[in-house]
Amino acid sequence: MTYFKHIIFLILSITLWDNGNSALAQNIIERTAKYAPEMPDTFFVKFSGLSNDSQVDFEIRLDISSKGTPFEVYSTEGIFCDSLFKPIEPFNMNVPIEDLSSDSLISWHCIIRFPYRQLFKDSDVCSLNTSLGKFSGSTYFRTQYLKKETPPSPHQKYIIVILSIITGFSILGLILLYKNARRKKSEEIIHLGQQLECSNSNNAELDKKIKELYSGRWEVFNRLCDEYFNKKDAETDSVRISVHKELERQITELRSTKSLVELEELVNTYNNGIITRIRTQMPQLSNKDVAFLTYLYAGFSPKAICLFTDSKIKNFYNRRTRLRDKILESDAPDREELSSKMQLNG
Numbered sequence: 001m002t003y004f005k006h007i008i009f010l011i012l013s014i015t016l017w018d019n020g021n022s023a024l025a026q027n028i029i030e031r032t033a034k035y036a037p038e039m040p041d042t043f044f045v046k047f048s049g050l051s052n053d054s055q056v057d058f059e060i061r062l063d064i065s066s067k068g069t070p071f072e073v074y075s076t077e078g079i080f081c082d083s084l085f086k087p088i089e090p091f092n093m094n095v096p097i098e099d100l101s102s103d104s105l106i107s108w109h110c111i112i113r114f115p116y117r118q119l120f121k122d123s124d125v126c127s128l129n130t131s132l133g134k135f136s137g138s139t140y141f142r143t144q145y146l147k148k149e150t151p152p153s154p155h156q157k158y159i160i161v162i163l164s165i166i167t168g169f170s171i172l173g174l175i176l177l178y179k180n181a182r183r184k185k186s187e188e189i190i191h192l193g194q195q196l197e198c199s200n201s202n203n204a205e206l207d208k209k210i211k212e213l214y215s216g217r218w219e220v221f222n223r224l225c226d227e228y229f230n231k232k233d234a235e236t237d238s239v240r241i242s243v244h245k246e247l248e249r250q251i252t253e254l255r256s257t258k259s260l261v262e263l264e265e266l267v268n269t270y271n272n273g274i275i276t277r278i279r280t281q282m283p284q285l286s287n288k289d290v291a292f293l294t295y296l297y298a299g300f301s302p303k304a305i306c307l308f309t310d311s312k313i314k315n316f317y318n319r320r321t322r323l324r325d326k327i328l329e330s331d332a333p334d335r336e337e338l339s340s341k342m343q344l345n346g
Helices: 002-025 154-216 219-231 237-241 245-255 257-270 274-281 287-298 302-309 313-328 335-340
Strands: 028-035 042-051 057-067 071-080 083-085 093-095 104-115 125-130 133-137
Touching (some): 057 125, 245 257, 257 287, 274 287, 287 302, 287 313
Antiparallel strands (some): 028 104, 042 057, 057 104, 071 093, 071 125
């Protein structure tokens, strides 16, 4: 309960404080009349001073006088220290002809409240926008505001000068340290860039050689497999004999578990561990599926893969499509890369 009482008290305090400030911020208008039948119809505005004693706002004082001349005040604004200020509460008036006397000069003594400030300049100006034109005043600000700053004593001046010198040297030291650190950083970046450029050049050359060896390794073998695949079902034995027996030996050897393990290591080395990632991210694939993908990633032609897996060419395309869809539909992090590397020109 005590906690809630404090909250309620705080809310009431803020509310009362806001209301007090609002009351202070209200503009004040006092109307007086002076009998002057001999005076012609006229209208004029006189700025009479300002005060900033309240510590909440500062007030501009002006007098508006009219005899037989209706008018309307639209707005008020001030330029103080080159910044535009509006009153805390809008200041406007509407005085029709029926509110005026034909033989008296009516005056309105006005206090207009602006947001609080301490400093003013000789060029400060306050303007009143009316239906009869714009009226401004500026010469009174420097001499008539009531609260003045106490000028610093000689002792205070010395302290300010010393502090300014210390601050200046501190800033200069920081600038020199910053420039030195930036120079060292630039040198480090240039050195690292040179090392990286050299490393990239070496890596690019090495990568080029690896690609040439890797892609050319099976080029002749692929052609032999294609020829063998096309002729292995021929009716005459003489056609089969035309293909070198060594090819059949290599095909049989590549079907073995040992050769498949070696091929998997080679594919892993060149393709950033792609077979290892397949086994880790797609544990649901069978060993035959992994072997099929190994031949595929190694770059063998469809007909060569059919010979290694002892399958028909039609079954090859169906199997490849099934495996690609299975990878893409999985939650494997590298599914896009794993499926994209399955593309073949055949």
